Amino acid sequence: MTETSTTTTTKNAARALFDHPKVKEYYKEMCSEGSFVDQMATDILSKDKYRAFLSQDSHFLYHFNRAYAMALVLSPNVEQQKIFHDLIGGVLEELNLHKGACERWGVLETEIHPACQAYVDFLQSLHDSKSLDGLVAGMVPCMRLYASLGQEFVAKNRIIKDCPYKEWFDEYFNEGIEGLAQLLESLLPETITTEIETNYIEAMRLERDFFAAQI
DSSP: OOTTOBOSSHHHHHHHHHTSHHHHHHHHHHHSTTSHHHHHHTTOSOHHHHHHHHHHHHHHHHHHHHHHHHHHHHOSSHHHHHHHHHHHHHHHHHHHHHHHHHHHHTOOOOOOOHHHHHHHHHHHHHHHTTOHHHHHHHHHHHHHHHHHHHIIIIITTOSOTTOTTHHHHHHHSSHHHHHHHHHHHTTSOSBOOHHHHHHHHHHHHHHHHHHHTTO
16 A cells, blocks of 8 residues: 555545455464464463463553553544543553453563563654554554454354453453444544554554464
8 A cells, every 4th residue: 555545434444454464464373273362262371371471461551551641642632532531441441350360360570571562662652753643553453453352262162161261352352342442443544654554564563473472
């Protein structure tokens, strides 16, 4: 896509970006047999690795919510500020669920993995660029990915019976997460510029690397 590439609606833009060949490749890797998420679904993943993942993910979510706050500051009008306010609230609820999971699993803070920090640094760089569209494009993949993973594994019955990690899938297979993903996607511009496409693809790559690093 070029700087003049356009789509009819933001919904179509979101679909076009998620259907990009590179994005589909990364998504397929994250859903494949033996992937981190598949190991959770089949109870192959060790408990220690799951605890480490929860710690890493909590760190990332904190900074992801900071990126929402950065986006709110960059918003050109009150309507968009309200949207980011709602999205911030959604992550705060998610962080509360993570806190409960960390307490149940006895999670301790661990050293942040470079793959996790790389995504955090990426979001910071997008804020520093002062491009709201670019920042949104770098955040949408996270929301769309988690909502899609929940649908992929729960709706297709890929989770074994009595899976100890089912709570993670239940957290992301619900109308609330899908609604928040669509809300953020609604802020994507109808024109998919090189910046939008590049940031979206890079964010999905970073997600792929983050999950791969947990195995």
